[in-house]
Amino acid sequence: MIAKFFAAGGALEKAIPGFQARQPQIEMAEAVFDAINTETQLVVEAGTGTGKTFAYLVPALVSGKKTIISTGSKNLQEQLYHRDLPLMMDALGFTGRVALLKGRANYLCLDRLSRQITESHGTHVDPTLLSQLVKIRSWSSSTRTGDLGECDEIAEDSPVIPTITSTNDNCMGKDCPSYEDCFVVKARRKAMEADVVVVNHHLFLADLAIKETGFGELIPEAEVFVFDEAHQMPDIASQYFGQSLTSRQIQELAKDIEIGYRTEAKDMRQLQKTADRLSQAASDLRIVMGEPGFRGNWREAIKSPAIERELTRLNDAFDLAHEVLKLALGRSQLLDSAFERTTLLRARLERLCDTSITGYSYWYECTPRHFGLHITPLSVAEKFREQIQQQQGAWIFTSATLAVDDDFSHFSNRLGLEPKRQFSLESPFDYQQQALLCVPRFLPEPNSFGTADRLVDMLASVIEGNNGRCFFLCTSHQMVRDLAEGFRAKLDLPVLVQGETTKQKLLAEYLERGNALLIATGAFWEGVDVRGQALSCVIIDKLPFTAPDDPLLKARIEDCRLRGGDPFSQVQIPDAVITLKQGVGRLIRDKQDKGVLVICDNRLVTRHYGAVFLRSLPPIPRTRDLIGVGQFLSAVNGKQEPVHSDDQHSEA
Template identity: 50%
Template sequence: GKECPDYEDCYIRKARLKAVDADVVVINHHLFFADMAVKDLGFAELMPTADSYIFDEAHQLPEIASDYFGETISTKALQALINDLRVIYRSDIPDMLQLGKTLNKLETSVADLRLVFGGDGARGDWREALANKPICDAMHRVIANLDFLYKVLKLCLDRSEKIEHPFEKVMTFKNQFERAFDTSQTGFSYWFETTRRFLSIHITPLDVSSKFAQIVKTTEASFVFTSATLSVDNSLEHFSRSLGLKPTSQFIVDSPFNYKQQALLCLPRYLPESRDDLMPHALVKLAKQVIEAAKGRTFLLFTSYRAMHLVYEGLNTALQYPIFMQGQASKRIILEQFIRHGNAVLLGTASFWEGVDVRGNTLSCVVIDKLPFASPDDPLLQARMRDAEMRGLEPFDAIQLPQAVIALKQGVGRLIRDANDKGVLIICDNRLVTRKYGQTFLSSLPDMSRTRDLNKAIRFLENIDKNEK
């Protein structure tokens, strides 16, 4: 705050002052919810109050709102606090040996808590995890060490003014870890996630509609929500219900693109079932044909890292075109390389399904391995489906299907980005034609010409450049 020696020159402060004077402020969804969360506490604000809020890519809002209305307890954040306190100890009060020992003890107990969950990264139900005695014991040791650290820091308050803020944070962490034992609240999903080094415990609301509706009511502003993927089966009901909206006006605008002329949707025959072990081999064989016909210029979008890596191994030495895979470099660098080459192949998972804009003849074909249903093992999805069932809804129709339709529309949207673009979309999942819900997916997609004959798709690709001339 104002006590900071760089307060007058602080770029964040200057940006906020400009925002107060501006007519239009452009921010991301996260800053909007962070601002609402701070205002809700009643002591500050990050952004000035607005008369109107316009959300682009609004399909992301329910998920982001869940994060902000929930709570996360992270050992990564706790480790950062330990590191900060260790710097203060060494620079300001090195004679306070008890503080150094206490920090070491807490750091060990935090590391032990992570190790109790095993070596691999995972997600799971926190309620089930608490039934495991070693996990409970490890949690109690962290709480006990936080409590002891709090008492030691209390003795240090008059030794360094830098102690006051971390002193309060230690008590906050202790309260959070104790609260993690109370899983009795209904309407919330309690789940955990581990990475190679850290553990995070999440308490996530299953329904944000009432809270978001309250924000809309309290701000007394007008709200506009827009996205290319808000509708499911030509209806906006799923989106409105997820945020508790009662719109005074809503409409679906036709695409400016002539999909019938510009694009072809191919659902190839004779492919294995989506979960069949032979599927990656079949995808490699299909990809070789379409990449050759498209002269590179292909996105292969996957729903899992495993499938992506298997197909990459099959294609890597078999193509004459440059091939890039998500994870080899940052998303931005990979996209720049893909565009620069002009005849490259790119393999990606979730982050490449949306927010990627490749126009012109640099991208002529998008291949999607299967329908993007969320993993049934996802604890948050499981909790939402249980909650839907308790409310008398069909969990698949209310939760899984709409989410998958919106995700597929995002992936499909990578193909045609301009009025002059042409291309082929290939979806390698038989369920589009063998399952009843396949029609919901198809009716939600742009009105492209369709075929089940891969040879027609190959001919379309081979003739794209001729048609342009």
């Protein structure tokens, strides 16, 4: 039944110029259709180029059932909603209603905007902030959605955004004077009435975990749940099934108390004192927590006398806020809301300080100005399984990277899934002709002193010979910095570095330059789609094992041990394999793409587990010879016939 839409002369061929049916795509579409009809779970690994988006959209739209599609990022969410979904609706003649729903931090809060404008006319005026607020107010009168992503007047990372958007903590709900015009409420109403709703994993899991007002009613009505980029789900679920307290939440609470004092309760000077105490206590705690960029064990940290002292001060500040705000109840909706948040955050701090409760990981993280305290369940399988059982319906999970050595248990077990079917569909790309994988000889040992300098010396000529057009993916920010310094001293090509500007600007500059080396970590390992010869070389510094001191990894290792398992083979290797597959996936994005993958880690050939990594990657011819890499890239760049090195398939 479903195959006819994809077949020659079918609906998709008629609607999409150049569309060609692919057998793996049809197989996946039929499996999705079957899961929808039988209300079962399905897990599908669909290799790059399979066309998985159409393979789940067609059966979902044809089924006529209410569908929620969750994606891994806002970018993918927008691409699906604005490009792929309209295309499929036209092709299939689908007349149902569709909606895009993002988290509330993406929508302008009219009440907070008006408060900020009032506040910014006070004594502490920042002219830049005021001019941005005026531009946003002007935009707010013409926008239909209130989605700040559509406002060209402000940068996506503008510091003004947190001040004019709401959070679960500070939203006043139906008590808000702007409730009837609220963009979040409008977006949710639209989603409630829609047949297909496009969300992202963070929003979906936040809703499952806390049943946010308004959106909590949306999920039970759906009958089909599709998760694209599903490999991200277990880690995101861990975040939402735990609890967190951040200095940002405390600072925002203090700011709202101050605004309430300045605008609506000017006679209550204690409010200013309360706001100052909260803000100062959060800052002082941040100072004693150590270096930025660090994740640590909260159970250990809490034993430090300095941290214990600052926690007592923070607790006292919450107590004062609670007493003062209680006196202000009924004076102002903003202060009433602040009283509720104070009660909530005070209780959360108390819970975070009781590290004796087992079954959780207690950890903290620091940025230069902020901290976060977190409790994360060791396993989310039970909670997620409960949610699926409550909702019923069809649950479909797909990504290009779910299996480890053709085994799905790592993914399925982490979410407590019991799929009726789970299978892999191979990519249609001809990796034998399109790519070459090199694990160079004479590599330094991972983490040894001077690794970055050695890699710069080994690989500079390869990058230069390819005229840039290269991603160097790293497993740490330190390696990014060290390589950037080394390559900038050695190469005449542009060297672009993650962290020096936003991801979008970096990618745009990379494409514009046409001859750049881009050095990056985490954010560039997945979700980046550079087609054609703009990217013909991807280098990876080492196998992406999570740092052993990572508190979340420690928690999962502990959980695995408690269950009598082997953490290295059941937790660390599968995690690293999935991440490596994502990084490798940046290279070949199209049937015309050609390029070389260089992985600078001897363990692929010297350790027994290296075979698990290699078997999990696409079938790419292998070499250990960097001269062969240079020849292959010369051929790709049109300088000679393609050459695969003689010793391919040797030790690698």
